[in-house]
Amino acid sequence: MAYLDLENLRKHFGATRAADGISIAIGRGEVLALLGPSGSGKTTLLRLLAGFETPDAGRIVVDGDDVTRVAPARRRFGMVFQHYALFPHLDVRGNVAFGLPRGPAVGDQVAKVLARVDLAGFEHRRVHELSGGQQQRVALARALAPEPRVLLLDEPLSNLDPALRERTRHELRHLIARVGITTVFVTHEQEEAFDLGQRVAVLHEGRLEQVGTPDELYEHPRTLFVATFVGRANVLRDRAAQAFGGQGVIVIRPERLAFADAGVAGVVRERRYTGAAAFFIVDTDGAGSVEVQAEPRAAAVGDRVYLQATTLLAFPETPALASVVS
Amino acid sequence: MIRRTALIEVGVLALLAWLVLYPVGIVAAQAADPAALVAFVGRPAEWRALWASVWISVASVGLAAAIGVPLAFLFEWLEFPGRRVLGVLVALPVVLPPLVGVLAFLFLYGESGFVARGLEAVLGLKRAPWQLRGPLAILLVHAYSMYAYFYMLVRAGLARLDVSLLEAAQALGVGWWGTLRRVTLPLLRPALVGAALLTFLTALGSFSAPYVFGGGFRVMPTQIVASKLNGDLSLAMVETMALTLVAVAGLVILGRAERDTTLVTPGKGTGPRRRALHSRGARIAAAVAGWLGGLVLLLPHLTLVLVSLVPYATWTTEAVPPVLSLANYARLVREPDRLWPLLNSAWMATAATAGAMALAVVAGWLVVRQRVRTRRLVEGLVLLPWALPGTVFAVALATAFAVSRPLALRWVLVGTVAILPLAYLVRALPLTGRAVLAGYRQLDPALEDAAASLGAERWATLWRVTVPLLEPALAAGATLAFVTALGDFVTSIVLYTYDTRPISIEILSSLRLNEIGIAAAFGVVVMLASGLVLALGTRR
Numbered sequence: 001m002a003y004l005d006l007e008n009l010r011k012h013f014g015a016t017r018a019a020d021g022i023s024i025a026i027g028r029g030e031v032l033a034l035l036g037p038s039g040s041g042k043t044t045l046l047r048l049l050a051g052f053e054t055p056d057a058g059r060i061v062v063d064g065d066d067v068t069r070v071a072p073a074r075r076r077f078g079m080v081f082q083h084y085a086l087f088p089h090l091d092v093r094g095n096v097a098f099g100l101p102r103g104p105a106v107g108d109q110v111a112k113v114l115a116r117v118d119l120a121g122f123e124h125r126r127v128h129e130l131s132g133g134q135q136q137r138v139a140l141a142r143a144l145a146p147e148p149r150v151l152l153l154d155e156p157l158s159n160l161d162p163a164l165r166e167r168t169r170h171e172l173r174h175l176i177a178r179v180g181i182t183t184v185f186v187t188h189e190q191e192e193a194f195d196l197g198q199r200v201a202v203l204h205e206g207r208l209e210q211v212g213t214p215d216e217l218y219e220h221p222r223t224l225f226v227a228t229f230v231g232r233a234n235v236l237r238d239r240a241a242q243a244f245g246g247q248g249v250i251v252i253r254p255e256r257l258a259f260a261d262a263g264v265a266g267v268v269r270e271r272r273y274t275g276a277a278a279f280f281i282v283d284t285d286g287a288g289s290v291e292v293q294a295e296p297r298a299a300a301v302g303d304r305v306y307l308q309a310t311t312l313l314a315f316p317e318t319p320a321l322a323s324v325v326s
Numbered sequence: 327m328i329r330r331t332a333l334i335e336v337g338v339l340a341l342l343a344w345l346v347l348y349p350v351g352i353v354a355a356q357a358a359d360p361a362a363l364v365a366f367v368g369r370p371a372e373w374r375a376l377w378a379s380v381w382i383s384v385a386s387v388g389l390a391a392a393i394g395v396p397l398a399f400l401f402e403w404l405e406f407p408g409r410r411v412l413g414v415l416v417a418l419p420v421v422l423p424p425l426v427g428v429l430a431f432l433f434l435y436g437e438s439g440f441v442a443r444g445l446e447a448v449l450g451l452k453r454a455p456w457q458l459r460g461p462l463a464i465l466l467v468h469a470y471s472m473y474a475y476f477y478m479l480v481r482a483g484l485a486r487l488d489v490s491l492l493e494a495a496q497a498l499g500v501g502w503w504g505t506l507r508r509v510t511l512p513l514l515r516p517a518l519v520g521a522a523l524l525t526f527l528t529a530l531g532s533f534s535a536p537y538v539f540g541g542g543f544r545v546m547p548t549q550i551v552a553s554k555l556n557g558d559l560s561l562a563m564v565e566t567m568a569l570t571l572v573a574v575a576g577l578v579i580l581g582r583a584e585r586d587t588t589l590v591t592p593g594k595g596t597g598p599r600r601r602a603l604h605s606r607g608a609r610i611a612a613a614v615a616g617w618l619g620g621l622v623l624l625l626p627h628l629t630l631v632l633v634s635l636v637p638y639a640t641w642t643t644e645a646v647p648p649v650l651s652l653a654n655y656a657r658l659v660r661e662p663d664r665l666w667p668l669l670n671s672a673w674m675a676t677a678a679t680a681g682a683m684a685l686a687v688v689a690g691w692l693v694v695r696q697r698v699r700t701r702r703l704v705e706g707l708v709l710l711p712w713a714l715p716g717t718v719f720a721v722a723l724a725t726a727f728a729v730s731r732p733l734a735l736r737w738v739l740v741g742t743v744a745i746l747p748l749a750y751l752v753r754a755l756p757l758t759g760r761a762v763l764a765g766y767r768q769l770d771p772a773l774e775d776a777a778a779s780l781g782a783e784r785w786a787t788l789w790r791v792t793v794p795l796l797e798p799a800l801a802a803g804a805t806l807a808f809v810t811a812l813g814d815f816v817t818s819i820v821l822y823t824y825d826t827r828p829i830s831i832e833i834l835s836s837l838r839l840n841e842i843g844i845a846a847a848f849g850v851v852v853m854l855a856s857g858l859v860l861a862l863g864t865r866r
Contacts, residue, residue, distance in 0.1 A: 050493070050497055051496075051497075052493050052496075071496070071501075072493065072496040072497050073496045073497075073498075073499050073500055073501045073502075074499070075497075076499065077497065078497065078498075079493070079494065079497040081490045081493070081494055082490075083488075083490065085488065085490035085491045085493070085494040086494075087491060087494075087495075087509060087512075087513075088513070089512040089513060089515070098495065098498050098500070098508070099497075099498025099499050099500065142494075142498065143497070143498075146498060146499055152497075
């Protein structure tokens with residue numbers, strides 16, 4: 001049975017449908033990523049979970065307890081804000097202890113949770129003396145200190161510089177695993193969602209497009225939107241699709257296209273070198289331009305080449321269920 | 327180039343020292359007269375006035391906060407019909423000259439004001455149910471005219487407040503009361519301390535309300551003017567220094583609280599979203615509270631307009647004036663004795679504004695652009711008159727420039743047309759200085775460098791880049807300076823002569839002659855002129 005249940009959640013802001021009937025069941029200890037472009041409603045969904053917004057319809061149930069209309073202060077959900085929202089007038093200890101009932105044990109509790117995020121001894125630092133990564137860990141410690149039922153993270157890594165991001169992501173994954181807390185986080189970056197999330201929910205214009213493991217989303221996208229938003233994709237229609245042996249609308253990942261001795265003919269217009277591989281833009285005869293990922297020396301600009309597709313993702317004209325043609 | 331900068335630096339320092347520091351220094355030297363000191367210390371009346379100044383100022387801070395802070399929350403956090411317009415109107419008292427506010431209060435709540443007359447008519451009383459006199463009346467006027475400092479500063483603080491901080495507190499299990507106490511108010515501390523300081527200094531220097539409503543109840547500014555008019559000059563000096571010391575003490579105590587409040591939010595936060603109230607009842611309650619509060623606060627000004635339409639000797643015992651006409655305004659224009667004060671105030675305020683602006687711009691250039699070594703001193707001198715009550719400067723200028731000693735850089739200016747514009751200039755200096763310094767500090771020097779690299783000469787850069795970019799700051803500074811000078815009462819009453827008497831003095835004499843319609847008409851003119859200048863000066 002699900003630990004955290006989102007049932008048919010609906011929230012409109014005027015004419016904008018920020019959440020349009022979203023249902024997701026999340027297991028105890030599971031880490032779920034909410035992935036989508038800006039304006040997809042992922043932040044609204046997180047705010048509905050936190051209680052900062054109230055849904056127009058639907059229910060939020062945690063551990064059998066309906067919290068749909070429970071105030072954020074009594075919901076016992078921990079939240080880490082995008083810009084951390086650390087209280088500038090309090091030191092690290094004041095921030096971490098904020099949600100704890102006052103008592104003689106507070107000092108020990110703060111020390112314990114700070115040690116957990118590798119900030120032992122930072123109690124009396126001022127917030128603005130900390131680096132971005134340290135601020136993030138204080139925010140995490142503060143959210144975890146009252147032992148919440150669910151941890152919510154709003155774009156947890158967006159505020160860090162790229163060099164720090166990968167390491168922090170790694171640490172974050174281990175910390176969540178160690179604590180074993182049910183976690184929902186928002187991101188607009190696929191890599192982050194795949195790395196941190198055990199399952200990923202893809203949102204688009206307030207609707208849930210698909211929930212699944214990263215592999216499922218990549219290999220078996222249920223909609224054209226998921227296919228194009230998750231990973232790179234060549235979208236081909238009608239005659240272009242037929243050239244590669246499909247019909248209607250098909251999606252071919254760049255790495256599922258290969259240079260061959262025969263197949264769809266074309267000329268290499270552009271080559272983008274990334275080190276381990278290269279991306280080639282090929283103007284085909286009659287099937288438009290496609291992107292091919294191949295070994296860097298596989299072709300050169302101006303070469304006449306032939307392309308073969310190994311996997312096609314086919315979608316009916318109305319982007320609903322897709323079937324995979326191998 | 328460097329030598330020219332140094333020359334300007336020395337010139338500005340000398341001018342500021344002569345205008346700001348020197349007169350106060352002369353007062354301090356003369357206050358060191360043993361006989362006057364003994365007289366001051368030995369008289370209970372002096373101590374009473376000093377104590378009255380202190381407690382009235384502290385109480386004014388409390389009352390102004392009690393009105394201004396809730397209003398700020400109401401207008402910044404809740405959405406209700408009419409919020410925007412009313413929110414601007416509620417801030418109006420801050421730009422109104424104190425004397426005009428006092429006048430408006432008198433006509434509304436005074437013993438022959440509308441409220442008293444209304445009660446007399448309704449309850450069939452023979453006499454007014456109260457007298458608007460003494461400390462309570464002063465406090466009422468202070469609270470009413472100074473809440474706007476709290477309202478504006480706290481509102482601005484709330485607008486900058488990162489809402490995710492409040493949400494973070496809620497997510498940590500803290501309810502709204504705990505959030506208010508543990509997050510919102512601590513974060514508003516700079517705004518609260520700033521408003522408290524502003525209110526304290528304004529109340530301490532307040533002259534109009536104690537002068538008109540005080541009766542036998544004296545505060546230090548009225549005591550000083552009384553001593554000065556009685557010819558007891560050395561006592562006035564000692565009193566002036568005593569008041570200065572209280573102001574400095576307040577500045578130090580509150581300034582310390584203001585200093586360690588570098589409450590910058592680390593991340594940039596989301597802009598606060600105004601709460602649309604969901605429940606119908608709450609929405610109506612907020613709208614009623616907003617409109618009712620706004621109406622009560624604006625009622626005195628509406629009263630002033632109404633009274634200005636009452637021709638002389640047409641209103642005796644009726645609850646509502648029987649005749650309304652524009653006769654008073656016609657008299658302002660037709661009677662030379664009435665027209666002169668208007669013209670006097672207009673030209674003197676203009677001259678003072680121009681002078682204060684020029685000095686502020688040069689000082690800003692020296693402090694921010696050239697970063698001269700004496701920049702802190704220059705800035706300090708520019709801002710100093712803000713901390714000292716108006717009476718102090720009035721007395722200081724009256725003392726410094728009443729004798730002719732050219733070798734000591736003292737000339738007889740008292741009694742000439744120069745003294746009032748000069749006094750207004752000194753009083754306006756911190757207003758223009760603050761605005762211009764802030765403007766310069768926000769100006770990216772790279773823009774001026776860019777202009778220079780594109781071939782613009784020094785003056786071309788100044789006119790085509792610097793001045794247009796500084797324009798909002800210059801306009802804001804000039805506006806405040808002009809409005810303050812136009813409505814000045816406290817320096818005027820010490821330094822005016824019959825030929826240079828400004829509007830405020832004429833308002834006072836009209837009141838004495840029971841020409842309340844004329845007094846109100848003058849008040850309305852100042853109010854409208856201030857509002858107009860302000861609207862022009864602060865639009866983008």
